[in-house]
Amino acid sequence: MSSGSDSFSQTIVIKPKSGWQLIDWKELVEYRDLFYFLIKRDVLAIYKQTIMGFTWAIIRPIFSMIVFSVIFGGLAKIPSDGTPYPIFSYVALIPWTYFSASMNASTQSLISGKGIFTKVYFPRLIIPLTPILSKLVDFAIAFLVLFGLMGWYGIKPTVNIVFLPILILMMMLTASGIGMWLSAMAIQYRDIPQGVGFLSQLLMYAAPVVWPLSLLQDRFGESATFLYGIYPMVGVIEGFRSSLLGHNPMPWELIGIGTLTAIFLFISGALYFKNKEPIFVDVA
DSSP states (O other): OHHHHHHHOOOOOOOOOOSOOSOOHHHHHHTHHHHHHHHHHHHHHHHTTOSSGGGHHHHHHHHHHHHHIIIIIIISOOOOTTSOHHHHHHHHHHHHHHHHHHHHHHHHHHHHTHHHHTTSOSOTTHHHHHHHHHTHHHHHHHHHHHHHHHHHHTOOOOGGGGGHHHHHHHHHHHHHHHHHHHHHHHTTOTTHHHHHHHHHHHHHHHTTTSSOHHHHHHHHHHHHHHHHTTSHHHHHHHHHHHHHTOSSOOOHHHHHHHHHHHHHHHHHHHHHHHHHGGGHHHHO
């Protein structure tokens, strides 16, 4: 009997992948069911036991739009390139709210998910990438509200709306890169999540969310604007406004340099995450 049982006993050894590979896409596909489960759990966990449910995805950007319209559009008299300030700010708030929420959730992801990845093997990269996809639900809901606002103000989207998928991909790429950086840092240095809230506020006011890019161009010239485009969300936000409101041409220079930055953030974030991955279980 013992010889029979020994013949069925197996020892499974998980070895690190040989060769240079930034992201094992094949392995991520193999774990797609787990990926889907975590995304679904993430979406449901946010609104579980809330009275208003997914309505919060509408309330948050609408409330910010009202506050910004009163303070910046009404009191500060910040120009909005000939567009009603409420919709001018709301168009920017849609990608910004997604980016900020994804960045914050990704930062906390390894800390909150340590109960899973310390017990079961699966690609750890799934954890910080889950919020990048789950937050698209809120993004889509807020986007639907935008079309209602555009109808209210009598604004029709331009033909440049066909470029929105490029801007959305750029937005997701930026959030993914920063998310991988911050999640890998946060699991080791627990001060990081405390500072992300301040970073998020700083990045919001650094982006042209509440003010038009033309203010920077008029004061510092085109060269300064080009350098400003290194911040990827500048090209994303201005691209959204050009696609949907049509008050300015598509800012391809900003989008181009911002895309390069987004790719750099993604590659460097993946490298840093991969480098720190062996210590995640020890420091969790």
